[in-house]
Amino acid sequence: xxxxxxxxxxxxxxxxxxxxxxxGRRSAVEAWLTTHSDDAAAVAxxxxxxxLIQARYxxxxxxxxPDRLSIxxxxxxxxxxxxxxxxxxxxxxFIAGGAAGWFARGTAVAGPSDxxxxxTDALDAYRLYVVEVRHPVEVPGDERPHLTQWLSKRVGxxxxxxxLEKIGLKLVGGRLLPGPTGPTAxxxxxxxxxxxxxxxxxxxxxxxxxxxxxxxxxxSAYYWVDGDLFYVLTGPAEQEKLRAIAQAAxxxxxxxxxxxxx
Amino acid sequence: MSEFRVQIxxxxxxxxxxxxxxxxxxxxADDIVQDTLVRALRSEHLFHGGDVRAWLYTILTxxxxxxxxxxxxxxxxxxxxxxxxxxxxxxxGGRDIARALDELAEEPRTALLLxxxxxxxxxxxxxxQCVPIGTVMSRLARARMQIKAYLDGxxxxxxxxx
Numbered sequence: 517x518x519x520x521x522x523x524x525x526x527x528x529x530x531x532x533x534x535x536x537x538x539x540g541r542r543s544a545v546e547a548w549l550t551t552h553s554d555d556a557a558a559v560a561x562x563x564x565x566x567x568l569i570q571a572r573y574x575x576x577x578x579x580x581x582p583d584r585l586s587i588x589x590x591x592x593x594x595x596x597x598x599x600x601x602x603x604x605x606x607x608x609x610f611i612a613g614g615a616a617g618w619f620a621r622g623t624a625v626a627g628p629s630d631x632x633x634x635x636t637d638a639l640d641a642y643r644l645y646v647v648e649v650r651h652p653v654e655v656p657g658d659e660r661p662h663l664t665q666w667l668s669k670r671v672g673x674x675x676x677x678x679x680l681e682k683i684g685l686k687l688v689g690g691r692l693l694p695g696p697t698g699p700t701a702x703x704x705x706x707x708x709x710x711x712x713x714x715x716x717x718x719x720x721x722x723x724x725x726x727x728x729x730x731x732x733x734x735x736s737a738y739y740w741v742d743g744d745l746f747y748v749l750t751g752p753a754e755q756e757k758l759r760a761i762a763q764a765a766x767x768x769x770x771x772x773x774x775x776x777x778x
Numbered sequence: 779m780s781e782f783r784v785q786i787x788x789x790x791x792x793x794x795x796x797x798x799x800x801x802x803x804x805x806x807a808d809d810i811v812q813d814t815l816v817r818a819l820r821s822e823h824l825f826h827g828g829d830v831r832a833w834l835y836t837i838l839t840x841x842x843x844x845x846x847x848x849x850x851x852x853x854x855x856x857x858x859x860x861x862x863x864x865x866x867x868x869x870x871g872g873r874d875i876a877r878a879l880d881e882l883a884e885e886p887r888t889a890l891l892l893x894x895x896x897x898x899x900x901x902x903x904x905x906x907q908c909v910p911i912g913t914v915m916s917r918l919a920r921a922r923m924q925i926k927a928y929l930d931g932x933x934x935x936x937x938x939x940x
Contacts, residue, residue: 527915530922534893536900562922565929566894568875573799573895577791582808585794587779587787590815 524548529555533562631722631746633696635730635739638716638748641693641702642735646712652704653689663690667701673719673744675701678765685713685761697721705761713751713761720746727762729755738762742769782822785830786815792831792896793838799891800842802876810845814838835896836906839888846884878928886921889914 524545531537532545549556583589645652655663660677668675670692677687685705693700693716700718707713725741737750738758747769749762779787793814797807814837818830879887885907892898892906904911 526919530915530918531900534900534918558926561926565875565878565922565925569799569879569891569895572875573795576795576798579791579794581790581794585790585808585812585815587783587790587815587819590812591783591819 529559533559634718634746635737635748637695638750639735639737641716642714642750645704654691656689657687667692670699671701671718675717676769677703678768680705680761680764683761683764684708711752713749715765716748717745719744722746727766740766782825782830786818789831789834793834796891796896797838799895810838810841813841832902832905835892839906843884874929878925881928882921882924886917889917890921893918
């Protein structure tokens, strides 16, 4: 029995369709198909499946690559220690855009500093409460002295609530949140047009820092450490405006001689 | 940019395509691709030349398997998504194939997509799936048989009577 006459196996039919057949077997398979209509039909069906799959998904490769998959960006973040381990679950999160820093909570290789855990929590809290219409805060902004006293006590160190009316931000109020290192104060401000900004602060042992920026698609934040407190000012992703607000808050907090908020 | 990164960057469009077909959801797919890239970059120091592509497919395949395991532990939270299907149009036949792929077990689906969509050789697929080539071939056969049965069942008018 020559090659040409020998039985063609199903594996060979698949290999034929996928271009994996040894060159010597090709004509044998083709000859076989002319006399075995069931096998010829199967081969045609498999080819048509492949065409359907290619038609369905082939175009994805021609789509522009989103920024968040840029190697330069990912490498930069890695070099700067921002991404410890990415996990799909955590990355589904809101900061999907060109985040300057994102990392999966709880899966970090090296323990993240308070800094990173705080920014994660602060951005989460922003996202959670910014959409809240009826109960965005526990204590309203017109009870500022009470709010200051209560949250200072719970956070364990004097907390200042920046006065931002001069730049168009009214204090909606505040609430207590669980933070990575203990109780955390969370304040919400609102512009006349209803745009909301939040300030998150809690105790940290991290070193003092200047303002740092972290950008996402729908929200972004400035964060810093001053004294024994960590601050994250979060708002809609417009860096210039956010920076002005963060700077105002930073200046007030930095100038604190008294624990009572302005 | 290093040779390693050039290779990774060149693979991104294909990885997105593969991930989209695996997950049927654009966001989820890009999440997995991002995780894949991050993991790959983390292992840059282990790279001593060679083909990065099959290795990237391996990472992505494993991440997707982990994702499916997580989902299967929480069946209530498993949405049946096909964000692409909504576009309809010329892909009207494509929705059938997407559902047909969805019916497959993970290994046969992965094997089939790597071969017909990504153009990997049987040997490469065997490396990605960490199984002998014979197993790859039986997975391919199973995938093709099940898809055929599914598509034939979906369109009874076209069923071939033996």
